[in-house]
Amino acid sequence: MAAISGVGLSWRSKVSERPSTKKKPSRSSSTTIRLCVSSPRIKMTVSVEKKQFSIQKSEEIFNAAKELMPGGVNSPVRAFKSVGGQPIVIDSVKGSHMWDVDGNEYIDYVGSWGPAIIGHADDKVLAALAETMKKGTSFGAPCALENDLAEMVISAVPSIEMVRFVNSGTEACMGVLRLARAFTSRAKIIKFEGCYHGHADPFLVKAGSGVATLGLPDSPGVPRAATIDTLTSPYNDISTVENLFNTHKGEIAAVILEAVVGNSGFITPKPDFLNALRRITKENGALLIFDEVMTGFRLAYGGAQEYFGVTPDLTTLGKIIGGGLPVGAYGGRREIMEMVAPAGPMYQAGTLSGNPLAMTAGIHTLRRLKEPGSYEHLDKITGELIRGILDAGKNAGHEISGGYISGMFGFFFTEGPVYSFDDAKKSDTAKFAKFYRGMLEEGVYFAPSQFEAGFTSLAHTSEDIQRTIAAAEKVFRNI
Numbered sequence: 001m002a003a004i005s006g007v008g009l010s011w012r013s014k015v016s017e018r019p020s021t022k023k024k025p026s027r028s029s030s031t032t033i034r035l036c037v038s039s040p041r042i043k044m045t046v047s048v049e050k051k052q053f054s055i056q057k058s059e060e061i062f063n064a065a066k067e068l069m070p071g072g073v074n075s076p077v078r079a080f081k082s083v084g085g086q087p088i089v090i091d092s093v094k095g096s097h098m099w100d101v102d103g104n105e106y107i108d109y110v111g112s113w114g115p116a117i118i119g120h121a122d123d124k125v126l127a128a129l130a131e132t133m134k135k136g137t138s139f140g141a142p143c144a145l146e147n148d149l150a151e152m153v154i155s156a157v158p159s160i161e162m163v164r165f166v167n168s169g170t171e172a173c174m175g176v177l178r179l180a181r182a183f184t185s186r187a188k189i190i191k192f193e194g195c196y197h198g199h200a201d202p203f204l205v206k207a208g209s210g211v212a213t214l215g216l217p218d219s220p221g222v223p224r225a226a227t228i229d230t231l232t233s234p235y236n237d238i239s240t241v242e243n244l245f246n247t248h249k250g251e252i253a254a255v256i257l258e259a260v261v262g263n264s265g266f267i268t269p270k271p272d273f274l275n276a277l278r279r280i281t282k283e284n285g286a287l288l289i290f291d292e293v294m295t296g297f298r299l300a301y302g303g304a305q306e307y308f309g310v311t312p313d314l315t316t317l318g319k320i321i322g323g324g325l326p327v328g329a330y331g332g333r334r335e336i337m338e339m340v341a342p343a344g345p346m347y348q349a350g351t352l353s354g355n356p357l358a359m360t361a362g363i364h365t366l367r368r369l370k371e372p373g374s375y376e377h378l379d380k381i382t383g384e385l386i387r388g389i390l391d392a393g394k395n396a397g398h399e400i401s402g403g404y405i406s407g408m409f410g411f412f413f414t415e416g417p418v419y420s421f422d423d424a425k426k427s428d429t430a431k432f433a434k435f436y437r438g439m440l441e442e443g444v445y446f447a448p449s450q451f452e453a454g455f456t457s458l459a460h461t462s463e464d465i466q467r468t469i470a471a472a473e474k475v476f477r478n479i
């Protein structure tokens with residue numbers, strides 16, 4: 001694990017001037033070339049002006065969107081509320097880069113919030129999707145591709161002996177909660193402050209991420225009855241978990257958590273936190289659920305459970321296993337999964353679940369990830385990135401801490417260490433917002449919230465990282 005906080009680092013990036021922006025062939029150039037031609041003898045004056053960062057088209061489109069969709073978006077954090085200013089409207093993505101509708105190019109560290117681990121719009125994934133599409137887009141009936149992805153997931157993830165595909169991480173967490181309650185015949189669950197498990201009612205309690213970003217304590221519309229059985233504990237706090245089990249003996253169905261938190265920024269478990277949870281749940285006849293929607297296939301091919309060597313009873317997945325198409329999954333021990341209908345009595349269903357397009361994108365994404373060297377690459381470039389950012393911040397006199405594991409990282413504008421959501425909230429979010437806007441203008445796209453993790457991909461290069469660090473050095477000096 002590579003959690004770095006408050007440590008004086010000697011690593012230095014080799015920073016040159018900001019390299020010229022990579023060009024995408026069909027896009028407008030970032031320089032303006034004026035040719036002045038006069039006769040009879042032809043004289044040419046060429047003046048090159050750096051294009052000003054402008055997001056005028058984004059503004060127009062987003063203003064129109066606000067009349068059409070609540071807040072102009074279909075998922076809240078995209079609206080840039082916590083960093084202020086104008087969200088950029090994306091036109092296209094490829095590899096580690098993306099382009100907005102104004103023609104600005106960005107190095108992308110959001111990766112569609114995680115799925116794009118092999119890089120955006122991978123040629124092989126696109127070709128496979130085109131082939132699958134020739135046969136149709138949805139069957140609503142069994143198809144062999146479901147078996148292929150299921151076998152890949154089962155052989156990769158230690159806890160999963162059987163799997164059910166759904167359409168989003170939210171759906172996966174809803175399903176797994178019902179299953180845990182059905183299997184144990186108990187109602188209560190423990191979740192951790194700052195962990196996000198999708199937007200189903202029982203989980204919208206101290207749910208980090210978007211909720212924290214908007215400053216809403218919980219969401220109106222969630223009835224008390226829906227959350228009455230949701231118990232919460234600070235992350236990394238075993239004594240609170242023990243107290244909850246003592247107070248609610250025989251009532252707790254499951255403990256659910258992000259084994260590495262990505263929805264309050266990037267927070268790692270203290271040594272032995274996960275082992276202690278494994279022990280306590282076992283002793284109390286409760287299930288341990290790892291929500292690996294974000295960490296699955298990202299921290300390691302077998303997810304956080306492989307990385308930390310702790311096997312939960314149930315696991316949720318999403319994001320990467322759909323390769324950029326809508327997907328989710330939950331799985332676990334066979335005896336538990338056989339409770340799910342129609343093998344067992346616990347009902348859960350989905351019109352588009354296991355559809356051939358999502359299965360295809362997932363299969364080809366996992367195949368690429370399984371190639372030798374994938375996780376070594378993620379580790380190398382993400383380490384380089386986070387060390388460079390922390391160094392740059394400290395050299396410019398800022399309090400900053402952060403860390404990474406494999407292709408997942410984060411940093412906070414606080415000295416750290418950050419072990420819980422309360423620690424994360426000590427971060428100077430106003431400074432983060434300034435940093436964020438500065439980086440955007442330098443062509444670097446981070447998640448628009450201090451309380452979100454960042455992601456790298458197999459498509460990120462050392463050049464991307466060096467450009468990002470150079471940009472960070474410049475922006476840190478100006479905030």
Ligand SMILES: Cc1ncc(COP(=O)(O)O)c(C=O)c1O
Pocket residue numbers: 113168169170171173196197198199258262263291292293294318319328
């Ligand atoms: C850990 C975790 N669980 C669940 C979800 C919900 O997934 P989705 O947005 O696909 O519904 C997310 C989304 O970011 C997540 O990070």
